[in-house]
Amino acid sequence: MASLPASTQQLAITAFGEANTLQIQTSALSEPQDNQVMVAVDFSSVNPIDAKTRAGLGWAAAQNKENLPWVPGYDIAGHVVAIGDNVTHLVVGERVSGFIGFPLQAGAYSQYVNVEAADLSILPDNVSLQVAASLPLAGQTAWQALEKVKVKASDRVLILAGAGGVGHIAVQLAVALQATVFATGSADNKAFIEQLGATAIDYRCGEIANQIEPVDILIDLMGGDVGMAALMSVKSGGRVVTIPTMTAEQVCQQAQSLGLEATGMLVSPTVEQNNTMLEMVAKGQLNVEVAAIYPLADGDKAHQQIESGRTRGKILLAVNNA
Template sequence: MATDTSAFNSAHLEPPTHTQQLAITAFGEAKTLALQTQPIPKMTSQQVLVAVNFAGVNPIDAKTRAGLGWAAQQNKDNLPWVPGYDIAGQVVAIGEQVTEFAIGDRVSGFIGFPLQGGGYSQYVVAEQQALSHVPDNVTLETAAALPLAGQTAWQALEKVKVKAGERVLILAGAGGVGHLAIQLATAKQAQVIATASQANLAFLTELGAHAVDYHQGALVDLIEPVDVLIDLMGSEVGIAALECVKAGGRVVTIPTITADLVCQRAEALGLSACGILVSPSVVQNNAMLERVALGQLQVEIAQSFPLSQGVQAHQQIESGRTRGKVLLAVSAP
């Protein structure tokens, strides 16, 4: 297999053979994350090598690290395992049959989901069809924050067929998925109500939502009934929010660990309910990158941590107090 390495040769550099990564060494607390160096896998003719500038940190990463969920169960015998599904960076080598990308292209993608992961790496081998071109006026930081969270929000709204004029309640509106779901629902001309802490109410209002402080009491006492619930919390919080939905209303719950329980309670109340497992879509990623480029979609980034501070990044995402997305600033040499 031939691989184009002209970007390295022109700069008198050898193509990279190894990559530094942040891996889950054992299931448990965030401190089980550790740096490691591994050989870069050989590319096929349809793959590209990406030097990663930023990688997204998502709640599923922390849950997997804690040993929870399907990805953890499937990888329990594969530790150390490298999490991470969102990446953005530059193409540094291409397979001989790659036609969509050239060396130097800025790209982002939703890769290795759900079992392969690998985003917490300086270099990632990816299928060309998994990547998007990043518009010139969109930063790689923003592009890395968008794929998983944006597509989760997009697909959740599609699942419950949100229509113009409907009242939509979004739990955890200030989070990575929530703040994008607000904007996508507002673009559909829905009336959006979103929950947050007092500190984030103004932020949600700026995004177009009617913001509700969940500390002020039971949601059912704070808002008028809604047509649709986008449950980004699950568990007892998601179950309590079902009382806010009109009879015959629709519910989509995102946290997979409690999805069955929330759906059972919803159906007992006469609601239509489902969970979703996000499916990577380059078409959706391209559409959202275009909206960002046009100023029609805002991506909030809470903090970017160096790869060496992955423990702190996971602690932040587990705090439940994150506005927008957490990233790892990988910055391949």
Template sequence: MSQNLQLAITAFGGPETLKLQHTSVPTPNDNQALVKVAFAGVNPIDAKTRAGLGWGAEKIKDSLPWVPGFDAAGTIVSDAGAFKAGDRVVGRIVEGGGYGQYLCADLDALSRIPDGVSFEQAACLPVAGLTALQALELADVQAGDRVLVLAGAGGVGHIAIQLGKAKGAEVFASCSSANTDFVSSLGATALDYRDQALDAQVQDIDVLIDLMGGDVGEAALACVKAGGRVVTVPTITAPRIIDAAKEKGIEAQGMLVKPNTQQLDMLTAAIEAKSLLVEITKIYPLEQGVQAHVDIQSGRTRGKILLEMP
């Protein structure tokens, strides 16, 4: 019988709790397809879940060992629904499992990958791309809005900058000095957060896309004008940011990214049309997933980190 090599969270803790395991290739039900995974995205939520933090950890605490990976790109193994064997697909996998050679995915979670888009590019989109798109929509970003994106060089941030510019917004983005050229190349005004406080660099912001949370997210509220809008993505500190914003007369809300194949189709089409760039900073083989987690939890990665399946 074929084996399915996976990288699983065996206990809550540091990256070293990720261990390789061999399982049988899963059998899809009537509403699923079996996907041979080519690449999976590594996201901050993966590291937080592994550490035992947030809603993801609460959901899986009684299911360890558990295989993370909420986004994956690969090939349909056998005909299922509207998909044919060999179709290239990408999906936001709510149940996880992307860190493995095979997974069963709900048919309504999968999108076809256009011919002009690689597996690697597609694998960057289900979590980071949808988060960026849905955050901008939740904040009702309009042409002419002044938008501040925190962590502009990161996986979500660098996509949010481009989508904000496409809406006609004036975009500012915080980053380190090492990433100012990169952020500027995407069309944003780069703000070096180590140079001076953000509110000393920019004021009268209409929309804050907070991808940092905590002390950084709360401090950035000083840049937002009264009546401005804030979407804060890190769920752990969302209540704190929302309360602090309310005291300043600013509307703030948290969000959880939702699967949306229509939006995923829009993002892959934008890549094919070369109107959206995804930056891939590192691709690790699955067997080096521990190092990928060391990188992602540093909070200093540019663009996306991927795992390649053997």
């Protein structure tokens, strides 16, 4: 058997601050433990939480402040290179993806990771590693948000930031449930949102409540003032899920004062949901947009891009071939 790598390159947060605090480091790598496999990561995706944590914001930053340098990233797609004891359903060379280490451990910005085999999905042949790396965190957030507010056929659903990483998947899942979907975005994303099956609402053209008839459900991917303003578009007794955790309490209080049912949520890694969405991609029922791919060493640029708040779909880090 070829010898296993004894070290891995990683992109780490060396101090809380700007994107230039991300630095490449080399770390020792152990063999996979029982029930684990070692994955050579081809692509990892960048999520807003990675940049917020790097800036020192939120719970993952608070919990890891004594633990820097800390390697961010939760989404991986790559190839199995070694198998620990008790793993029977994966073989070396298999293409896999997963949502790993959420929320405290992270570590996906790494060339190699040891992961619980049960946390990985096997990729259908016609699903690319790029798409597979884009899907876990964003897709499961979209899925679980729709579940929280029980989206069903004929519901009128408003999704804020429908062109973003989570939003573009949430739009398609809601359309697949036969809901009538409205999604906000800038004029630049109108055609993209409409191609996903929603009616596009340009948030720069005045209050959303003045642009559409009231909806049954709001899926708020913006939070803060934008999320609170959108509550005016929801019917009395309607349901709201607000996804950005930092403003969830505020948005929920405001929603409840308006007679709406409101909740925040924290995504929970669920391999079955990843498997189902990979199958949907394989069958052409779900499209995942990859806006840009940066080499691992340019992770600072990827963070600046995600912090712009203007990403269409997902951005990736090309890891193992960096």
